Each structure stands twice: as C-alpha cells, then as structure tokens.
Amino acid sequence: MPSFDQELRRRLDTIREQGLLRELRRVDSAQGPRICIGGRELINFSSNDYLGLANHPALKEAATKAIADFGAGAGASRLMCGSLAPFHQLEETLATFKGTEAALTFSTGYAAALGTITALLGKDDIIIVDKLVHACIVDAARLSGAKLRVFAHNDLNNLKEILKWADTVRTANCGSQTKSPHILIVTESVFSMDGDHAPLAEIVALKEAYGAWLMVDEAHATGLYGVNRRGLAEELGVCEMIEIQMGTLGKALGASGGYICGCRALVDFLVNRARSFIFSTAPVPAAAAAATAAFGILRQPEGASLCRTLWEHIDAFQKLNAAMYLPLSAILPFKIGDESRAMSVASDLRERGFFVPAIRYPTVARKAARLRVTLTASHSKEEIMALGNTLTPLSLQLSGLRDA
Numbered sequence: 001m002p003s004f005d006q007e008l009r010r011r012l013d014t015i016r017e018q019g020l021l022r023e024l025r026r027v028d029s030a031q032g033p034r035i036c037i038g039g040r041e042l043i044n045f046s047s048n049d050y051l052g053l054a055n056h057p058a059l060k061e062a063a064t065k066a067i068a069d070f071g072a073g074a075g076a077s078r079l080m081c082g083s084l085a086p087f088h089q090l091e092e093t094l095a096t097f098k099g100t101e102a103a104l105t106f107s108t109g110y111a112a113a114l115g116t117i118t119a120l121l122g123k124d125d126i127i128i129v130d131k132l133v134h135a136c137i138v139d140a141a142r143l144s145g146a147k148l149r150v151f152a153h154n155d156l157n158n159l160k161e162i163l164k165w166a167d168t169v170r171t172a173n174c175g176s177q178t179k180s181p182h183i184l185i186v187t188e189s190v191f192s193m194d195g196d197h198a199p200l201a202e203i204v205a206l207k208e209a210y211g212a213w214l215m216v217d218e219a220h221a222t223g224l225y226g227v228n229r230r231g232l233a234e235e236l237g238v239c240e241m242i243e244i245q246m247g248t249l250g251k252a253l254g255a256s257g258g259y260i261c262g263c264r265a266l267v268d269f270l271v272n273r274a275r276s277f278i279f280s281t282a283p284v285p286a287a288a289a290a291a292t293a294a295f296g297i298l299r300q301p302e303g304a305s306l307c308r309t310l311w312e313h314i315d316a317f318q319k320l321n322a323a324m325y326l327p328l329s330a331i332l333p334f335k336i337g338d339e340s341r342a343m344s345v346a347s348d349l350r351e352r353g354f355f356v357p358a359i360r361y362p363t364v365a366r367k368a369a370r371l372r373v374t375l376t377a378s379h380s381k382e383e384i385m386a387l388g389n390t391l392t393p394l395s396l397q398l399s400g401l402r403d404a
C-alpha cells in the first residue's frame with residue numbers, strides 16, 4: 001500500500017503528464033492592470049475586475065470605514081447574530097439596482113448557486129442546464145439530487161427537446177403519489193470562458209411555454225450591460241421574466257460576495273432553506289461596504305464613463321485582430337486546443353511582459369485549452385495595443401491552423 005503522501009504524489013504526476021498541473025502564482029501587488037509576479041511587473045490580462053474597481057479609492061475607503069464601525073469579522077452566521085447593517089444596506093442597494101423586490105447576498109457566487117439550487121429543488125425535480133454553465137451550477141445541480149439534463153451550448157432546439165421530455169415526466173406524475181416535478185432551467189448570460197451570450201429572450205419564451213422556472217447567472221454581465229447596467233437580461237428586456245437572477249460582487253463590482261435577486265418570497269425562502277447561507281459565518285462587513293460603494297459608482301457618470309472606456313478597448317483590440325470573431329464581451333478567448341501548447345504560449349507571453357492565463361480542463365473541455373484575455377477599463381490604450389500587436393500574428397497563425 002502506498003502511503004497517503006505517495007498516493008497523492010502519484011495522482012499529481014498523472015495531472016502533470018497531461019499538461020494539467022495548476023500552481024498558485026504569488027502576486028506581490030494590488031489587483032490592477034499591472035501586477036508584480038516573481039519580482040517582475042507584468043501587464044495583467046487575467047482579471048475579471050472589468051471596471052477596475054477592486055483597487056478604487058471609493059471602495060477602499062468604504063471598506064476601511066466599515067472596519068472602523070463594524071470590526072473586521074462578522075462573528076456568526078447572519079441568522080445567529082451576524083446580520084450587520086452593511087449587509088442590509090447592500091441588499092437594499094442591490095434590489096434597487098436590479099429593480100427587484102428583494103436581494104440576498106452570500107459569501108461568494110459559488111455559495112449563492114449552491115444554496116439556492118439545493119433549496120429550490122429535490123430529487124423529484126428536473127434541472128436543465130447549458131453545457132457550458134459554471135462549475136458552481138453543476139455542483140449545485142448534483143447536490144440537489146434533481147434529475148440533471150444538459151442542453152448543447154446555446155442550442156434552443158435541444159433545450160426544447162429536453163423540455164418536451166420533462167413535460168412528459170410531469171404529465172406521467174399527474175395524479176400519482178409523487179409530487180409533480182418542478183423544472184428549472186439555468187444558464188449564464190455572458191459565458192465565462194467563451195465570452196458569448198445566451199439567447200435569453202428565446203429561453204424565456206421556452207420556459208414560459210413549458211411552465212419552467214429560469215435562473216440566470218450574470219456573473220460576467222452585471223455592471224456592464226443594459227441602460228442601468230443591470231446585466232444582459234436588462235439589455236434584452238427580459239428581467240421581469242426571470243425568477244432567479246444570480247451574480248457575483250467579485251467581478252465588475254470589484255469586491256467579493258454572491259447575490260440572488262428576485263421576489264420577496266424567494267429571498268425569505270432562501271433565508272430559511274439555503275444551507276450555504278444558514279450554516280456559514282457572514283462575510284466580513286468590509287466586503288459588503290465595498291460592494292455598496294461599487295454600486296454607488298455604477299450609478300454615477302463615472303460608472304458610465306468606465307463602461308465606455310472598456311467597450312472602446314474591446315473595439316480597438318478587435319480591430320487589431322482581424323482573424324478574431326466579433327467580441328461580445330470583455331472576455332476574448334484564443335482557442336489553442338492542446339493543453340501543453342496553450343501553456344507554452346502563455347509562458348511566451350509572460351516573457352514578453354503580458355500575463356494571460358491558459359485555461360485548461362477541467363475549466364474547459366479536454367483539448368479545448370485556450371488563452372483567455374480579459375480587458376478592463378483600467379488598462380491604458382497603449383497596453384491594449386501592445387497586447388493586440390503581440391497576439392495578432394499568433395491569432396492569424398491559429399486561424400490558419402483551424403482552416404487547414
């Protein structure tokens with residue numbers, strides 16, 4: 001019998017042989033367009049801090065003030081005694097921002113998905129998810145015990161087929177002892193590793209036709225799309241039709257935490273049933289205060305201006321990369337395929353001063369490795385151009401490989 005240590009080393013060797021080993025890279029500077037790694041300054045194209053708020057003076061000041069007023073820690077779960085004022089203020093701000101009756105915050109987006117889906121569904125229910133949804137939704141679906149069905153990415157015909165099947169299950173159960181199943185569809189609005197959009201209006205039409213519920217994860221869209229920058233659902237005019245709007249406060253909002261927005265009954269129910277909310281110490285009050293300050297910036301002209309800068313960067317970058325398809329978000333994937341090759345291109349880019357992560361299995365499918373460039377409002381035009389000019393030859397080469 002190998003020892004525990006030997007067994008784990010053997011497993012790590014297997015991961016390494018497949019080009020899939022992950023290692024933490026220590027960063028010795030604040031989050032921003034330039035970060036310090038291994039004593040070198042690199043231009044950072046890896047962050048989801050799309051508006052550059054993570055290191056914004058207003059967020060830092062709000063966090064510092066919350067520490068002064070409410071301390072460093074929350075002391076207990078929200079239901080025990082940790083429901084500090086900054087969480088309530090954040091949830092009121094969030095509900096107003098999203099235009100929903102109520103909002104509930106969790107320590108992370110991951111915890112929000114886990115708590116919500118497992119609270120809403122049980123083994124008699126059906127959950128239908130897009131093939132590319134985030135791991136937290138897949139994990140939540142499995143944990144809920146509901147029947148899990150996956151539809152091909154953004155494929156409405158496939159979704160419709162599955163809904164038809166779910167409908168037959170529901171009809172078969174009608175009048176029987178087991179309760180009629182609830183059907184929940186879950187999708188992201190802007191997909192995290194591909195940067196493309198879900199056809200939300202068409203999905204809404206389908207869920208209405210089949211009497212299903214819809215949960216939309218706006219992790220990469222909150223703060224960036226729509227007149228009030230509520231997300232892609234706002235841009236497509238379907239907010240009112242979505243039962244469960246989910247997102248994170250850790251990306252464009254620059255802070256930390258996850259949220260669920262919807263009707264008052266949904267929030268009251270989650271307070272009673274979402275285990276990741278109930279059985280976990282409340283986040284630090286500083287995180288809530290920072291997120292509230294971020295919503296303050298979004299509402300001001302500064303928020304609009306940051307968003308404009310981000311889209312200008314995306315346009316400028318796209319123009320340099322003739323071979324790349326039209327970007328729909330600040331997430332720009334350069335698909336490479338082979339894991340080891342993606343790693344070596346990323347390492348090459350680091351040598352040239354750019355930090356661009358290589359994304360591999362299990363974040364994406366095997367042999368679907370890619371460079372994932374994310375642009376932010378805090379990059380300078382020169383930084384964007386420098387990366388674009390470095391990547392253009394590579395991009396041409398990659399599209400050549402694809403066409404060959």
Ligand SMILES: *Cc1c(COP(=O)(O)O)cnc(C)c1O
Pocket residue numbers: 108109110111134136188192217219220247248249250257258
């Ligand atoms: C990042 C992310 C999450 C998780 O949010 P955290 O606050 O980081 O836990 C959920 N869904 C998607 C699509 C994400 O990209």
